[in-house]
Amino acid sequence: MTGAQAGADEVMSAAKVVKTYGAGDGAVSALRGVSATFVRGRFTAIMGPSGSGKSTFLHCLAGLDTVTSGAVVVGGIDLTGLSRTRLTELRRDRMGFVFQSFNLLPMLTAEENIRLTVRLAGRRVEQGWFDTVVDALGLRARLAHRPAELSGGQQQRVAVARALLSRPEVLFADEPTGNLDSRSGAEVLGFLRAAVDDYRQTVVMVTHDPVAAAYADRVLFLADGTIADELTEPTIDAVHTRMRKIED
Numbered sequence: 001m002t003g004a005q006a007g008a009d010e011v012m013s014a015a016k017v018v019k020t021y022g023a024g025d026g027a028v029s030a031l032r033g034v035s036a037t038f039v040r041g042r043f044t045a046i047m048g049p050s051g052s053g054k055s056t057f058l059h060c061l062a063g064l065d066t067v068t069s070g071a072v073v074v075g076g077i078d079l080t081g082l083s084r085t086r087l088t089e090l091r092r093d094r095m096g097f098v099f100q101s102f103n104l105l106p107m108l109t110a111e112e113n114i115r116l117t118v119r120l121a122g123r124r125v126e127q128g129w130f131d132t133v134v135d136a137l138g139l140r141a142r143l144a145h146r147p148a149e150l151s152g153g154q155q156q157r158v159a160v161a162r163a164l165l166s167r168p169e170v171l172f173a174d175e176p177t178g179n180l181d182s183r184s185g186a187e188v189l190g191f192l193r194a195a196v197d198d199y200r201q202t203v204v205m206v207t208h209d210p211v212a213a214a215y216a217d218r219v220l221f222l223a224d225g226t227i228a229d230e231l232t233e234p235t236i237d238a239v240h241t242r243m244r245k246i247e248d
Contacts, residue, residue: 009040011169011202012061017070019056019225030056032225033070038170041200043193045213047239048222049247055174057222058206062095062172063087075169092121096163096171098192100178102155104147110154111143114161125165133161136198137191153184160191164201171195173205177212189215210239221246 019031030053038044048054059065061072063079072079075094079087096117097103104113114134118125134140137157147155156176163171173192177185193215195201205216213219214236221229223246231242 010037011040012038012072012074012204014057014061015071015073017057017060017072018068019053019060019065020068029225031060031067034222034225034227035070036220036227038202038204040202041196042218043196043203043216044205045216045219045234046204046206046222047208047210047213047219047243048228049243052222053225054206054222058172058174058204061170061204062097063091092117093166094169096166096168098156098159098163098171098173098176100175102147102152102159102179104155104158106147109144109146110139110150110158113147113158114139114143114165117162118166121166123166129167130165133164136194137161151184152180153187156180156184156188157191160188160195164195164199168201170202170204173203175207176205177207177209182211185209185212210236210243213239 014034014036016033016035017031018029018033021028021030034057046054046058056065060067067080074090077090079090082090105116108116115125134143137160139157139161142150142154150158176188180188189212192203192205196203205212207213214234216234217232219231219234219239220227221242228246229242231238
């Protein structure tokens with residue numbers, strides 16, 4: 001729930017977030033005072049029509065875009081006002097990212113890609129956790145393969161493993177199944193769901209797909225830069241119904 005989830009397990013919050021592009025008569029308001037709270041061990045999907053602000057909201061939550069006004073707090077740290085260097089460090093240390101395009105380095109093996117973010121942070125990889133993540137994602141036999149030798153689903157599993165290895169406060173997923181067939185997409189969504197259920201990971205995912213959204217604990221629906229609706233314990237049919245209502 002946008003406000004009622006606040007409490008001791010709060011991981012991230014957005015307070016009256018406004019994002020405006022441009023100025024004067026040409027200004028475009030992408031977000032109009034959006035507030036939401038995210039707690040540990042919950043999976044939130046963000047949906048909405050094209051131009052609703054859902055991707056902008058995720059980018060502001062993740063510090064990939066600055067807010068015009070309002071506040072975004074992750075792990076007790078207000079992102080607004082942080083220097084670019086400090087923001088980069090915070091994203092590296094406290095956030096995990098899974099994108100539609102996988103974003104793997106083609107010259108590295110799957111294992112090297114998985115370990116990359118932790119090593120760039122100058123930290124040692126916890127071998128026990130590495131083994132847990134790799135085995136949970138079924139990647140043990142693929143660790144020596146480079147991205148070009150992997151299927152799309154396998155590449156996305158590598159991306160999920162890389163995101164989880166640093167034990168992030170929040171894992172952001174931006175249309176993570178957009179380039180996958182239905183079977184591979186279901187596998188990746190199942191792994192994200194398991195990360196929430198088994199390891200109390202917090203996941204925030206932007207999607208246009210009601211099937212994907214049904215894996216979440218709740219869905220936030222954006223329209224015209226505001227939260228227009230919210231659905232807990234979503235089903236595919238319920239998500240379809242809410243989306244039709246918003247689009248109409």
